[in-house]
Amino acid sequence: MTDKIFVTGNSSGLGLGLSEVYLELGASVYGLSRRGCPLKDGRLRDAKIDLSDLDKIGSELNALLSDVRDLRLVFLNAGILGKLRLMQNTPIEDLESIMVSNVWANKVILDWLIASGIKIDQIVLVSSGASVSGGKGWSGYSISKAALNMLGQLYAHEFPDSHLVSLAPGLVDTAMQAFISDPESIDAGDFPVFNRLREARGTDAMPGPAKAARKIVEALPQLLEYPSGSFVDIRELS
């Protein structure tokens, strides 16, 4: 039987890399994003969905996953960075909007998956090292990923037949890192953590999306050794 994989946020970056790698491995990929996945493949089913529109997610998933009864893997990968700045300069509206995309949209998807009765082997919530590091300037992004980790811990109880982890994927050279590296977007003089990320770009410490996706695929069996609901940083795996 062909493995079926569900990936959110597969128009670019890590989600696109995961889609590419699983199509290469012969799986069927079900993906969603606002722009749509650029890959052309008969085994790709893709939907243009804006996850910040929480009320519409259910009907969109009904259409995308209508004929699916089992999923080998679910990657809740879609996410936004938001503005990186001091907390004292961060308006509540910005925090609310990043929480909608990075946390509440995933709650809506997880609720839909429970109600659907689809059999799921493994669920990966794509988190970040910033969920625990709390470096200066990570702002709403850190808060949202910390909340995502707890969302995963809580939902693990409600997916007794699936294994769930929140996974920090390590540094990946994507649009997010391009934004962080752009001197116009953040003053790294004020935020040393972003200087380190700029230095990592173009080195082995920050692989491209396909290479990072392959590392995740290889790490999946090891993730099963952790209690369901755990937060795991891929850089800490041997």
Ligand SMILES: NC(=O)c1ccc[n+]([C@@H]2O[C@H](COP(=O)([O-])OP(=O)(O)OC[C@H]3O[C@@H](n4cnc5c(N)ncnc54)[C@H](OP(=O)(O)O)[C@@H]3O)[C@@H](O)[C@H]2O)c1
């Ligand atoms: N890059 C890194 O070093 C790094 C490190 C740690 C964690 N991560 C995490 O990895 C995940 C992927 O990020 P990336 O680095 O690959 O960045 P990216 O290239 O910007 O990808 C983000 C993906 O999320 C989708 N997305 C964002 N908002 C959406 C919305 N409202 N509705 C539907 N889809 C939405 C985007 O699609 P559309 O714009 O087409 O909607 C895109 O496909 C994120 O959760 C990020 O926090 C990345």
